[in-house]
Amino acid sequence: MDAADAVTELAQALPAGVVATEPDVVEKYRHDWTHDARAGMPLAAVRAESAEHVQETLRWATRHGIGVVPRGAGTSLSGGSMGVEGAVVLSLERMRAVEVDVAARVAVVEPGALNVEVKRAAAAHGLWYPPDPSSFEICSIGGNIATNAGGLCCVKYGVTTDYVLGLDVVLADGTLLTLGGPRVKDVAGLSLLKLFVGSEGTLGVVTRAVLRLVPAQxxxxxxxxxxxxxxxxxxxxxxxxxxxxxxxxxxxxxxxxxxxxxxxxxxxxxxxxxxxxxxxxxxxxxxxxxxxxxxxxxxxxxxxxxxxxxxxxxxxxxxxxRRAHFTALEQRGAVLPEDVGVPVPHLPALLAELEAIAQRHAVEIPVVAHAGDGNTHPAIVYDPTDHDAERRARLAFDDVMHAAIRLGGTITGEHGVGRLKAGCLEHQLGPEVMALNRRVKAALDPDGILNPGSFV
CATH class of the missing domain: 3.30.70.2190 (Alpha-Beta Plaits)
Structure with missing residues (x-):
């Protein structure tokens, strides 16, 4: 069966309007916020409305060996949700339910719900959901979980993983797992819950999350x-x-x-x-x-x-x-967003390295930072019509990551590895840890259909 016939089969298995193949509709799911020109054209966009739709899609993808790119609001800054040629995009944007259990002090949330929607629902009960990305008004909880997002408050209040108590996750073969729940303490079995937080859709697709809430700030x-x-x-x-x-x-x-x-x-x-x-x-x-x-x-x-x-x-x-930084930079040209972090005592050295890299490659690298935890966001700005400027920008992009690694840091603090940084991951982790990552990936996604080309 060719790809077109396979997509027709999926469309027939799901309710009308869930699977989109019209070029103008699918084009909207091709790019994430990186606007990377290397994004591929998906075969289709599957706009799931339930966990059952996600299960059906992944069973179909496994049966046909077709890649699946999970996608929330499309605000990825690492290329983690951009289209892949020959794959389908599985969008969770229609799954938006949010319910607050005041007594348990949790929010039970579908992955397409925006971060701001969870904050508002919690605030209505005098509670607070602290993870606070700069894009909190437009980014989804599913994407936050996929990248273990942090934000402006994380220096004191931690990142997404600190607030995830439970997850429903669909594996590549369509199996639905329920991990954790509305419990503060739970050490029964391996910590599989935390394995999926920050896995960027490469191990499974989150369809529900139980999030810890705290008293209002x-x-x-x-x-x-x-x-x-x-x-x-x-x-x-x-x-x-x-x-x-x-x-x-x-x-x-x-x-x-x-x-x-x-x-x-x-x-x-x-x-x-x-x-x-x-x-x-x-x-x-x-x-x-x-x-x-x-x-x-x-x-x-x-x-x-x-x-x-x-x-x-x-x-x-x-x-x-501070929050307007990235939008402001987009007015100046194409942007290669970075997300490197170092131990706080090495922050002065990292910032000095960034200035040197900008001078060496003759590019502009404005910097904002969640400075209190050593997480910087250098953004390399260049003229997209100038091929040499793009070449220099990509060289600077790699140099920034290597500088962070040399200083005992990381190539990503909260945006994820995605596709833009996949080539540098082994430099940070080392071959043994990288091999272990791949073994875990193979155990949960043996056919490699989940988010192909993203970090592992």
Whole structure:
């Protein structure tokens, strides 16, 4: 049976409107947020509406040896959900249910639900879902689980895996597993639940998640510090890590500040070498004490201006400036987004390496960072019509990853490996660990149909 006949068979097995083959519809599922020109054209887009649809699709794919690219909202920044030639895209965007169990303090969520929808549902009951990617308004919970997403609050509150208590996962052969549940403690058997968090759709497809909720975040105080150099800001981050447990420590370098100001003017200091956006949500009077320590650490590290505020609206303006970074850069050209991290004491060295790489390859690399946990987001901007500029950008992309590895870091802190970084993964893990990754993959997906070409 040829591929077209196989897709017809799948369309007949699923309800009308679930399988799309029209070129203009399928094209919408070809690219993720990387907009990588190497994305392939899928055979079809399967827009599942239930776990049963996912099971049927994967049984069909295994039977015909056809690859399946699981996809949430398509906001991947590592090429993990872009189309693959000869495969189908399995979109979970229609599976959006969210239910909050207040007594158990959990949210039971389908994978297509957006991060912001879970936050709102929790907030209606005085609860909070902390994982907070910059794209929280448009990224899906399924994608967050696939990449173990973090975000602006993770320096204090952790990342997605810290809030996943249970998962329903469909394996490549269509088997539906239920792992974990609304329990805080559970050590029965191997920790298979955590195996699927961060696996980028290569081991199974999540169809339901049980997420831990916590009490609403306390009021916050915000400190914004402007530094003459990135090095001085990085030194302040290291100093802060020794003295306080801030709930947010974000960095923007001069290029990022200016990109945001060009895109959405907010009155930020264009001449500053870098700014730090720091928040404290310490309880009661201790918050004022923590803010005082933060201000002092910034001043001692060379900040030329430090502003502290308790005004939520003023604070939100600075947070929105940080979140606008990637959208602002897209106005300047094509973007190769990076996501490398190092131990916090090595953050100054990594930022210095990034400046050197930009100079060496004559490319622009604006940097923002979840600086408090050493996770940086350098973004290599280039003219997509200039082939030499693209060549230099891709060389810089590889150099950034190798620099992070040399400093004891990682090629990805929260975006995932996807397809853009697959070639560098073994350099970080080493051959023995890489081989073990492949053995796990082969055990759960022996025909290699799940997210082909993505990291393993």
């Amino acid at each position: 306390a009021p916050r105080s915000t400190v914004v510090a402007f530094f003459p150099t990135v090095a001085a800001a990085a030194a302040a981050v290291v100093e802060l890590g020794r003295t306080v447990r801030a709930s947010m420590v974000e960095l923007m370098d001069r290029a990022s500040v200016n990109a945001v100001e060009d895109f959405q003017p907010m009155g930020l200091d264009r001449d500053a070498g870098a700014l730090l956006l720091i928040q404290s949500d310490a309880p009661g009077p201790s918050r004022a004490e923590e803010v005082e320590v933060i201000v002092t650490a910034c001043e001692v590290s060379g900040a030329k201006e430090v502003v502290a505020t308790d005004d939520p609206e003023e604070a939100e303006m600075f947070v929105q400036a």
